[in-house]
Amino acid sequence: MSEQRHTISVLVNDQPGVLQRVSGLFGRRGFNIRSITVGESEEPGLSRMVIVTSGDEHTLEQIQKQLYKLIDVIKVVDLSSNPMVGRELALIKVGADPSARSEILGVVETFRAAVVDIGTNTMIVQVVGDSTKIDAMVELLKPYGIKELSRTGVTAMTRGLGSKG
Template identity: 55%
Template sequence: MKHTLSALVQDQPGVLTRIAGMFARRGFNIDSLTVGPTERPGVSRITMVVPGDEHDVEQMTKQLYKLIDVLKVTDITNVPCVERELMLIKVNASPDTRSDIMDVAQMFRARIVDVAEESLTLEVTGDPGKMVAIIKMLTHFGIREIARTGLVALTRESGVNTEYLKQQPALASV
């Protein structure tokens, strides 16, 4: 199972290197990693998507807390969150397929950010499921390149779990 860890760290040189080194030494992998400043000066948020079970995540969290610049670590996997990712995807586009690709882009609210004779580049923002879905839809056109930012996430203050709501029959049709 994949877990999403949100860590608040002091914004100091070498913090990310120490975290990545600690994960490598312990044999933990990182599927996705994003870092950026927070609302508090001198504090950055690191969002990591890591594979593993509950025991692995507990060990990762304990190891992170041993690093002096780590202020707080939270496993937000099962907490209601807003999750987003940015992806650029370059797709083969002949004159015959261009309008079909533009239809797919419109369906996913993607923006076309570059047009060339034989390709289109799309910008897609959304949750990871949206990324997987649009890649699947565009695969048969021929994907040339993909660049993804990795996941960023914040817990929902409202506590509303949108994944739960999507599964409710009465609300799914609204």
């Protein structure tokens, strides 16, 4: 079985320490977290964690079983087993001498990104999309000198009117 990325939605009680217990479970079991986002869900008192991890099907099954053992975990769904929409946001501060700005703006326009700040010799670019798009944008901006990079991690949900995850 090959190792692949999995995007998991975990509905949890909105309680102090839940994030620590979930991330601790991954660490103790040797499962890697590629990204994790947490925020309010559509249900009051519940938060949704979206975790991107990697492993084979057996690893995914073990992760799901272990998560269900945590008292504050309500529901675990493998979003990547269905058609899904996954998005990430990145802020990229790039070196931008006045002479390079038009080139950078060309890259920004191509990626449907936005310049959210312009300094004397820097620009901050905001880009939203799937992780592949973010990676490509970062690669194209590297020649200008990336001064700082901040990525949110993936948030996701299944497409259409199917089951909630």
